[in-house]
Amino acid sequence: MMDNALIQLIARLKIRLRQEKGFSINTQKFFSDPGYASQALDIAEDSEEVELVTLSMDIREKLGWIAMPPASTTPPPATPNPVVKADEERRYVFGARS
DSSP: OOOHHHHHHHHHHHHHHHHHHOOOOOHHHHHHOHHHHHHHHHHHHTSSOHHHHHHHHHHHHHHTOSOOOOOOOSOOOOOOOOOOOHHHHHOOOOOOOO
16 A cells, blocks of 8 residues: 555645646556656656655655665774874973963
């Protein structure tokens, strides 16, 4: 069974695409043909409307078409310790306070 939230997102996308782009999504084809679904979502993402773009991205994420990059297991490179010269180690930097 399909997620109710996904169905609502697709319904909102269908209405907004028809209003903004004159493109009517065939919902049966959307669910049975991944190529058609991808094309419809591409049309939404090419829009200047933020809502259409975010709807498309949300749908892709719910369908598992947007894979989150795996968390990096390698630690970031260590910054090298600055080399302190022998003269600088012995130099007194702070003076008396009044």
